[in-house]
Amino acid sequence: MRGDERRDSVDARLAARLAALRTEHGWSLDDLSGRAGVSRSTLSRLERGELSPTTSVLGQLCTAYGRTMSRLLMEVEEEPALLVRAASQPVRRDERSGFTRRSVSPPHPALRGEVVEGTLDAGASIAYENAPVPGVEQHVWVLDGTVEITVEDTVHTVRRGDCLRFRLHGPSRFHCPGPDPVRYALLIVLP
Secondary structure, eight states, rough: HHHHHHHHHHHHHHHHHHHHHHHTTTTTTTHHHHTOOOHHHHHHHHHHTTSSSOOOHHHHHHHTOOOHHHHHHHHSSOOOOOOOSSSSSOOEEETTTTEEEEEEOOOTTSSSEEEEEEOTTOEEEEEEEOOSTTTTTEEEEESEEEEEEEEEEEEEETTTTTTTEEEEEOEEEOOOOOSEEEEEEEEEEOO
16 A cells, blocks of 8 residues: 555544544534534534644544544554554654654553654644643653743743653643754653
8 A cells, every 4th residue: 555545544544533433422513613622614524534633633632532642543543563663653744733743652452651753843833722631641752952841831941861751631832942843752651
């Protein structure tokens, strides 16, 4: 399968999974719109596969459904192997936000942790209104560059080699002040 075909099939599975999640919760589009803060028309287009969600919208939906973004993306990928080869690690690029997310160690039903590599372009920011799972433990180890991470109204400047660790209960924001992009490893441990 070519890269374009694989991406299209992942996008189609993501659209189907988003529709299934809403049905599983017994919510109408209006219900989900109110819970996630995403317009009804956008939700409808996402579920039909007419629109690919931005990282921000996907974050809002994950919060409404009480799951991490990695877990949702894992649900639409094939079952992850114990050894995850670099070439098979799912990568998602959100051009609008300037964020690239590589699922280095995807969620697995028998494990509580996962590892994500994030790259944020200089000047770019991503914000999450709420923790996808209240109390989720996160460790952010900066591999290159600098990132400003806001957790509970406190801004932490994290530079190459530094590690910020916290339990997330509310909103968070990642901002790359530049001049270079930031690349970091994010370790997520479910409560």
